[in-house]
Amino acid sequence: MEKERTFDCLCIKSIDYKDNDKLVTLYAFGEGKITASLKGVKKAKAKLKYASALFCFGKYYLAGKNGYNNVIGCDLTDSFYGIWTDIDKYYPAVCSLEILDKIADDREIGDKLAVLTLQFLNELCYKSTNNFIAFAKFLYNAIKLTGYNLQINCLNCGDNNPDNFYYSYIKNRLLCGNCHDSSAVQLSKNVILFLKSLLNGEIEKSEFDNKTYLSSIKVLMDIIGKNLAKRFKTFDEYFLFYNKMNNYI
Numbered sequence: 474m475e476k477e478r479t480f481d482c483l484c485i486k487s488i489d490y491k492d493n494d495k496l497v498t499l500y501a502f503g504e505g506k507i508t509a510s511l512k513g514v515k516k517a518k519a520k521l522k523y524a525s526a527l528f529c530f531g532k533y534y535l536a537g538k539n540g541y542n543n544v545i546g547c548d549l550t551d552s553f554y555g556i557w558t559d560i561d562k563y564y565p566a567v568c569s570l571e572i573l574d575k576i577a578d579d580r581e582i583g584d585k586l587a588v589l590t591l592q593f594l595n596e597l598c599y600k601s602t603n604n605f606i607a608f609a610k611f612l613y614n615a616i617k618l619t620g621y622n623l624q625i626n627c628l629n630c631g632d633n634n635p636d637n638f639y640y641s642y643i644k645n646r647l648l649c650g651n652c653h654d655s656s657a658v659q660l661s662k663n664v665i666l667f668l669k670s671l672l673n674g675e676i677e678k679s680e681f682d683n684k685t686y687l688s689s690i691k692v693l694m695d696i697i698g699k700n701l702a703k704r705f706k707t708f709d710e711y712f713l714f715y716n717k718m719n720n721y722i
């Protein structure tokens with residue numbers, strides 16, 4: 474007997490499979506990650522084509538047995554179409570999906586992170602006036618969910634107002650000018666101001682240049698990657714897109 478199951482799902486990964494099919498990874502609320510196939514959706518008139526697209530959020534109907542799932546229906550809630558049509562929204566959005574994909578196996582925080590991700594996609598798609606700030610907020614909230622406590626002081630001596638702060642790629646934390654190690658890179662005053670306003674919840678009121686946004690985002694991404702001991706392909710793509718990877722921090 475095939476068992477039919479229904480979940481509210483967000484499509485977080487989609488790859489081509491056989492000639493006309495797609496294989497998707499869905500984040501199912503209350504259940505975690507599910508891999509499922511969508512048959513024939515690469516054909517021009519396929520009815521469920523939308524359900525195989527990244528960011529698709531809706532009620533998915535799954536059928537299958539022995540751990541094999543087939544998507545047989547989907548009531549669409551939102552496809553977040555506006556993200557597909559704006560590359561400055563698309564790149565941070567795919568980063569958020571990869572973070573969810575890699576953290577979702579931890580069932581303790583999977584659903585919470587999935588909610589954060591949906592809120593982020595919603596903000597990017599409909600509300601955001603500054604995609605960098607929206608993205609930094611999402612990254613910071615994801616960091617907090619993983620249990621990491623970002624602190625603006627020197628890990629070694631505790632100084633919270635040194636002349637210069639450095640970010641250590643080995644220790645994954647901030648160090649002062651006296652304590653920094655060889656892996657540490659100096660952060661600009663603006664990056665420290667940005668991170669402080671992020672921590673204080675005052676980031677919406679602030680305004681910085683793109684260089685500050687990208688340097689800060691790079692630090693936040695590094696914290697996530699080191700914390701999870703995972704490499705994020707989409708983070709590299711994000712910086713390649715801005716084509717400035719080597720110019721920042």
Ligand SMILES: [Zn+2]
Pocket residue numbers: 627628629630631632648649650651652
């Ligand atoms: Zn120090």
